[in-house]
Every structure is written in C-alpha cells, then in structure tokens.
Amino acid sequence: MSMLKRRMFLGLAAGATLAGCGYRSVDAIYSQPAGSVPKQYANRTRVVFWSPYGGVNGKAVDKLVAKFNDSQHDVYVEVQFQGSYDDVAQKVAAALVAKQAPDLAVLSDVTWERFFLNDALEPLNGYFTDGFGPGVYQEKLFGEYVVKGQSWAVPFARSTPIMYYNRDAFAKAGLPDRVPRTWSELRSWVPELAKVQSGGRSLRTIAFAKIDGDWQFQGNVWQFGGAYSKGLDVTIDEAGAVAAGEWQREMVHELGAAYMASSPSTDFANGLVGVIQESTGAMKTIGSKAKFKVGAGFIPSEVAAGIATGGGGIGMLRNISTERKQAAATFLQFLALPENSAWWTTQTGYLPVVNKAREDAELKKLIAEQPNYGVAIAQLENARRQDAIRLYGRNANVQIYTGLQQIYADNAQPKKVFASVARRLEVIGDEVKRLYEEKVL
Amino acid sequence: MSIVDLPARTHPDERTIADGNDQRKRRRRREYGLFALLVAPNLLVIAVFAYWPIIYNAFLSLTDWNMIAARPKFVGLANYGRTLTDPAFHKTLWITVVFTGLIVVGSLVIGLALAFLFNLPLKGRGAVRTIAFAPHILSGAAVATIWAFIFDPGYGLMRALIEPFGAEPPDWMNNSDWALPGLVIVYLWKNVGFAALIYLAGLQGLPKELDEAAAIDGASTWTRFRSIKLPLLAPITFFLLITTVIGTFQAFDVIAVMTGGGPGDATTTLSWSIYNEGFQAFNAGRAATLSIIMFVILLVVTTVQARVMERRVHYR
Numbered sequence: 001m002s003m004l005k006r007r008m009f010l011g012l013a014a015g016a017t018l019a020g021c022g023y024r025s026v027d028a029i030y031s032q033p034a035g036s037v038p039k040q041y042a043n044r045t046r047v048v049f050w051s052p053y054g055g056v057n058g059k060a061v062d063k064l065v066a067k068f069n070d071s072q073h074d075v076y077v078e079v080q081f082q083g084s085y086d087d088v089a090q091k092v093a094a095a096l097v098a099k100q101a102p103d104l105a106v107l108s109d110v111t112w113e114r115f116f117l118n119d120a121l122e123p124l125n126g127y128f129t130d131g132f133g134p135g136v137y138q139e140k141l142f143g144e145y146v147v148k149g150q151s152w153a154v155p156f157a158r159s160t161p162i163m164y165y166n167r168d169a170f171a172k173a174g175l176p177d178r179v180p181r182t183w184s185e186l187r188s189w190v191p192e193l194a195k196v197q198s199g200g201r202s203l204r205t206i207a208f209a210k211i212d213g214d215w216q217f218q219g220n221v222w223q224f225g226g227a228y229s230k231g232l233d234v235t236i237d238e239a240g241a242v243a244a245g246e247w248q249r250e251m252v253h254e255l256g257a258a259y260m261a262s263s264p265s266t267d268f269a270n271g272l273v274g275v276i277q278e279s280t281g282a283m284k285t286i287g288s289k290a291k292f293k294v295g296a297g298f299i300p301s302e303v304a305a306g307i308a309t310g311g312g313g314i315g316m317l318r319n320i321s322t323e324r325k326q327a328a329a330t331f332l333q334f335l336a337l338p339e340n341s342a343w344w345t346t347q348t349g350y351l352p353v354v355n356k357a358r359e360d361a362e363l364k365k366l367i368a369e370q371p372n373y374g375v376a377i378a379q380l381e382n383a384r385r386q387d388a389i390r391l392y393g394r395n396a397n398v399q400i401y402t403g404l405q406q407i408y409a410d411n412a413q414p415k416k417v418f419a420s421v422a423r424r425l426e427v428i429g430d431e432v433k434r435l436y437e438e439k440v441l
Numbered sequence: 442m443s444i445v446d447l448p449a450r451t452h453p454d455e456r457t458i459a460d461g462n463d464q465r466k467r468r469r470r471r472e473y474g475l476f477a478l479l480v481a482p483n484l485l486v487i488a489v490f491a492y493w494p495i496i497y498n499a500f501l502s503l504t505d506w507n508m509i510a511a512r513p514k515f516v517g518l519a520n521y522g523r524t525l526t527d528p529a530f531h532k533t534l535w536i537t538v539v540f541t542g543l544i545v546v547g548s549l550v551i552g553l554a555l556a557f558l559f560n561l562p563l564k565g566r567g568a569v570r571t572i573a574f575a576p577h578i579l580s581g582a583a584v585a586t587i588w589a590f591i592f593d594p595g596y597g598l599m600r601a602l603i604e605p606f607g608a609e610p611p612d613w614m615n616n617s618d619w620a621l622p623g624l625v626i627v628y629l630w631k632n633v634g635f636a637a638l639i640y641l642a643g644l645q646g647l648p649k650e651l652d653e654a655a656a657i658d659g660a661s662t663w664t665r666f667r668s669i670k671l672p673l674l675a676p677i678t679f680f681l682l683i684t685t686v687i688g689t690f691q692a693f694d695v696i697a698v699m700t701g702g703g704p705g706d707a708t709t710t711l712s713w714s715i716y717n718e719g720f721q722a723f724n725a726g727r728a729a730t731l732s733i734i735m736f737v738i739l740l741v742v743t744t745v746q747a748r749v750m751e752r753r754v755h756y757r
Contacts, residue, residue: 090720093508118509260615395722409704
C-alpha cells in the first residue's frame with residue numbers, strides 16, 4: 001500500500017513538474033509559427049494571420065493580403081489557412097500551450113469569447129486611429145466585440161443567414177418570384193414545390209444543416225417568439241424554441257418536405273432543394289456552382305422578425321511582442337479602409353463591415369446588377385447579437401445542433417430533446433458563469 | 442594482511458575462478474553499458490512521446506482546464522465521478538462496444554474466408570489479393586470521402602445502383618439507425634484486406650502432413666477446417682484480435698469525416714467523445730479522464746485476451 005502511495009505521489013509530482021512547462025503566462029512573449037517570407041519582402045516585420053477561409057473566399061483573402069504587402073515596406077503579412085472556424089480556435093489554443101502564437105486570427109462568433117475570457121486577446125482600443133475604430137465600423141457588428149468599453153476583436157467576415165431560393169424551380173412551381181414572408185407561407189408552398197422534378201425525384205422544400213445548424217436555428221427560435229437563453233439562464237426548453245423545432249420536425253417527418261443535409265448549400269446548388277437558410281458569405285460560392293437563377297431574400301418571420309449575426313472577426317493575440325502588435329495593427333487598419341471592406345464584400349458576399357464601404361462605387365454597381373448582394377445589408381436592421389449561452393457557453397453550439405440532429409434524423413419530439421439539451425446547457429452555463437459575471441456583466 | 446598478498450595465498454584454481462568471475466562481471470558491466478547506450482535513443486523517444494503524454498494525461502485528468510486559462514484547477518477525482526455516472530458516457534461506451542465487436546468479428550470472419558479463397562489456385566488471384574489489400578493502406582480521410590459519396594442519398598453511387606430496381610437507399614449517414622452500420626461497412630472494407638493477408642500467410646505456413654493425414658483418414662473438409670486448420674491458425678487469430686480491438690477502439694478518422702459522432706449521438710464512440718470534449722468543448726480535464734478510461738479498458742481487454750489465449754493458443 002505504501003509502495004503504491006509513493007508511486008502515485010511520484011507520478012503526480014512528475015506530472016505536475018512536467019505539466020508546469022505547459023501553461024501560458026499571460027504576459028510572456030511567444031514565438032511566431034514558422035513559415036516562409038518571399039525574398040522581396042525580407043527585412044520586414046512578419047505578421048502571421050490564421051484564416052479559416054478556403055475556396056473562393058480564401059482566394060479573396062490572399063488577394064487582400066497581397067495588396068497590403070505591396071502597399072507598404074515595413075510589414076509582411078503571411079496568411080496561414082487553418083481549416084474551419086473551429087480548427088482555427090483549436091490550433092490557437094494548442095499553439096498557446098506550446099508557447100507559440102500567431103499574431104492575428106479569425107475567430108468565429110462563438111470562439112472569440114473564450115479567448116477573451118481567459119486573457120488571450122490583446123485589447124484593441126490603444127491601436128485605434130481616425131480610420132480604424134468606433135464610428136468607422138458598422139455599429140452593431142463592431143459593438144459585439146466591445147466589452148465594458150474595450151474592443152477585443154474587429155469585424156471582418158461578418159454575416160447573417162439569408163434565404164436563398166431556386167428561381168427556376170419557383171417559376172416551374174408557379175410560385176411568386178420571391179422568398180416567403182413567413183414560415184407558414186413556406187409551408188403552404190410545399191405541394192407546389194413537390195410537383196417540380198429534380199434529379200429523378202420531387203423537389204424538397206428546405207434542407208437543414210447537419211453541422212452548425214444551430215446558428216440559423218438561433219434566428220428561427222426568435223422568429224417563433226423564443227430564445228436559447230436570457231443572459232445565461234437557459235430557455236431553449238420553453239414554448240418559442242419548441243415551436244420552432246416542432247415546425248421543422250413536421251416539415252421533415254409529417255410532410256416529407258425537408259431533410260437534414262451534410263451541406264445544404266451543395267444540395268441547393270445542385271438543384272435538390274427549393275430554399276435554404278445560409279450565410280450571406282456563401283453567396284459567391286453558391287453563385288459559381290448553381291446552374292439556375294439563384295434568388296435571395298430575408299429569412300422569413302413568424303411571430304417576430306430577428307436573425308443572428310455570425311461569421312468571423314479578427315483578434316490579436318496577447319502573447320506577442322510590441323513590434324508584432326504594432327505591425328499587426330497596421331494590417332487591421334488596412335482592412336478598415338472602405339475600398340478594401342467593399343472589395344471583400346464583392347468577392348464573397350459577406351457584409352460590408354465598414355460604414356463607408358456601402359458608398360463604394362464598385363459595390364453599388366454590383367448590388368444594382370445583382371440585388372442578392374444587397375439582401376444581407378438591408379436585413380441587418382433585423383439582426384441581433386445571439387443569446388449569451390451560445391456565445392459564451394463552451395460547446396453550447398454543439399449541444400444544440402446535436403439536439404437538432406435528433407429531431408431531423410430520429411423524429412424526436414422537440415420538447416423532449418430541448419429539455420435534455422437545456423440540462424446540458426445549464427451545466428455549461430454554470431462552468432462559465434464566474435468568468436462571465438466577472439468580465440462581461 | 443595486505444590486499445596484495447591475498448591472491449598469493451589462494452589456491453591457484455580458486456584464483457582462476459575468481460579472476461574469471463571478475464572478468465565476466467566486468468565484461469557484463471561493459472555489455473550493460475553498451476546495451477544502455479544502444480537503447481538510450483529509443484528509450485528517450487518512447488519516454489518523451491509515449492510515457493510523458495500518459496503521465497501528463499493522468500495529471501490533467503485530475504484538473505479542470507480549458508486549455509487557454511493560464512492555470513488548470515486541481516479538482517481531484519471529480520472528473521472521474523462525473524464521467525462514470527453520466528448516462529451519455531454509458532451510451533458512448535455501449536456504442537463503442539457494439540462498433541468494436543461488429544468490426545472485429547466481421548474483419549476476422551470475412552478475412553479468414555477471403556484468405557481461403559485467395560489460397561485456391563485460381564487465375565488472377567495475385568491481382569485480387571492486391572485489390573483486397575489496397576484499402577488498408579489508403580488514408581482514413583480519403584476512404585471516408587469516397588464512402589460519403591457512395592452513401593450520399595442525393596447523388597451517391599449507392600443510389601445509382603439501387604434505384605433502377607425501384608428501391609430507395611437509406612440516407613446512411615443522416616439516419617440514426619443506419620449511421621453506425623454504415624461506419625462498420627466502411628471500416629470492414631478498410632480492414633478486411635489486412636486480416637485476409639495475415640491469414641493467408643498463416644494458411645500457407647501450415648504443415649500439409651496433418652491435413653493430408655486427416656484427409657486419408659476420411660475427415661471431411663469442414664472437420665479438417667474446424668479441427669486442424671482453425672486451431673493451427675490460433676496464434677494468427679490472437680494477433681489479429683488484439684490489433685483489431687485496439688485499432689477499432691481508437692478509430693477516429695472515418696467517424697470525423699463521415700458523421701462527426703452524429704446524428705445526435707448515434708456514432709459517438711469513446712475516441713470521438715475524447716475529441717469532442719478536448720477540442721470542441723476545450724475541456725482538457727474531462728478529455729484526459731476519458732483517455733485514461735480508454736487506456737484502462739484496453740489494458741484490461743488485452744491482458745484478459747492474453748491470459749485466455751495463453752491457455753488456448755498452440756504455438757508450434
């Protein structure tokens with residue numbers, strides 16, 4: 001017995017010693033992730049920028065960064081593509097444990113908070129200039145990163161969901177050339193859409209996302225009069241949220257008009273489904289794939305209007321040198337120039353996060369020619385910051401979309417599913433409560 | 442009495458023996474030194490990359506840490522208490538057992554059948570063997586991507602194959618009843634070639650005399666398979682059993698790409714839940730706890746298998 005105890009003690013002591021070198025020190029300066037700097041940019045301050053954008057949007061990021069690198073002689077920004085929003089968050093956390101830090105990272109609507117709460121982000125107010133800071137950015141989108149007067153990230157690829165619809169299919173079904181105004185109206189269109197044949201079967205009305213569908217569903221819950229939470233007090237098991245879940249369950253299992261898709265936007269672009277709720281940031285990608293006329297409009301209401309903002313903002317890591325911070329800030333200032341913000345919107349469909357970008361001639365021209373690009377901008381007045389449990393509760397989003405999967409896949413009763421999701425969210429809320437009350441409220 | 446005098450007084454024979462002992466000891470010590478020198482690099486690598494993570498992991502399992510906070514909070518055995526009493530964990534364990542059981546049994550049975558087939562003197566068997574083994578060396582992510590296409594209800598290969606007969610294929614990965622069987626099919630496809638190859642090597646190494654003698658004595662093909670070949674293949678089966686159990690318990694790649702543990706928690710195995718706790722929820726402590734539990738389970742399973750097999754397996 002004593003032998004065992006001694007062994008255990010030795011093990012623990014060894015573990016503690018070894019572990020001791022794994023923790024982050026809040027004010028230490030960490031090394032930069034490796035990479036390569038082309039010859040013509042040597043002797044500049046290097047800034048490593050971790051991005052989750054691939055495909056069409058990734059190319060746009062590369063072009064923006066190249067433009068920045070050629071616009072001055074002091075800073076070289078190196079974009080390092082890291083996968084999804086979640087992948088970026090994982091890799092930043094892993095890097096910090098390994099005492100390494102990228103200088104800038106795109107953090108999603110549900111991941112920047114955990115870095116902020118744990119003192120991993122650099123406060124940005126000190127870097128603000130006339131062209132970079134409050135007043136420059138769209139107020140709502142800027143404000144979401146402000147806690148107690150201090151900015152912890154700035155908006156970049158911000159979005160809301162919009163409704164995309166297949167205009168050709170709508171015409172064949174004899175439906176008006178617009179999105180439905182309410183969810184009830186969409187439901188009443190199910191028989192017409194089912195008459196349209198696509199790929200050897202009748203067209204389904206709507207596809208729900210298997211992964212991350214809880215972002216769109218956040219808005220749906222508001223539209224049916226509910227909320228995920230009030231503060232951190234979980235309300236997903238109450239009437240409004242249950243009604244939203246019930247509406248979707250019936251569409252899938254009673255009407256056979258909806259289904260869960262691994263990628264709703266791929267299915268939509270392939271003409272398998274009439275409408276989807278998808279990020280405005282998918283606009284360019286969908287447009288480039290679809291072989292039919294793509295329409296877009298506001299997300300329908302039911303008893304209320306309201307949609308969730310989402311997408312990525314850029315945070316600066318705290319554990320980097322002053323020189324790297326200053327250099328990184330110059331890139332953020334560059335992104336805040338109206339023409340750059342507008343260009344990013346024209347290349348992707350994301351919201352113009354800078355106010356003056358809306359007056360940009362190129363963007364105005366694009367919206368005049370392709371009104372779809374103006375939908376999210378016009379819809380922004382209905383947009384809201386998401387409920388706190390999804391933003392601050394670690395893994396709350398996964399718990400919610402896992403619950404949605406049970407409704408879509410197993411015909412589980414929303415009331416029952418959300419009751420069990422609520423219990424899990426409460427535990428998650430309790431975990432973050434102390435930090436949330438201390439730093440946010 | 443001086444030490445120098447000592448050898449002179451001893452019997453010549455004894456002296457030789459003593460000298461020999463000393464020499465042997467010295468030589469042995471030198472050999473140990475060389476041995477240590479030779480294994481040190483390996484040992485160091487194993488210590489750093491295998492033992493340290495296990496020890497660190499055991500330590501982390503006693504903490505509450507979100508990976509970003511500067512310091513983990515020591516919580517003792519709280520993570521274990523919470524995990525072991527969580528109904529979601531029980532379901533995960535059950536799914537893991539079913540998943541592992543189906544794949545292990547399937548791999549061994551189909552692998553053995555294929556091995557017998559490949560052992561027949563048929564034309565083109567070399568090519569078929571290669572084709573059967575190929576999936577084993579493909580990367581899991583690539584395999585998953587291919588099967589995601591095959592299973593896709595909208596534009597998948599399965600649909601194209603089944604629909605002409607008027608049937609509609611299930612929406613494999615988006616249906617709780619079909620997702621786990623779907624994953625089992627994919628892993629079997631990936632594993633079976635390996636099991637077949639190992640069994641084939643075993644079959645070809647079997648002594649022909651026993652089989653021929655039994656045939657002369659009038660034993661049927663089935664009796665010869667059951668009473669001669671199968672027992673002689675026991676060491677191979679044992680090897681495959683252990684490696685497949687461990688491999689399947691830790692399976693992650695195909696699950697990550699194809700189902701993400703869903704729909705709901707229908708394909709949430711122990712290894713997926715470790716990933717989910719660690720890298721989606723950033724609960725390093727609870728992920729470490731699950732890892733330690735998995736480590737213990739595999740240790741117990743392997744030990745039991747080894748004990749049972751010690752008695753049953755006949756090494757020639």
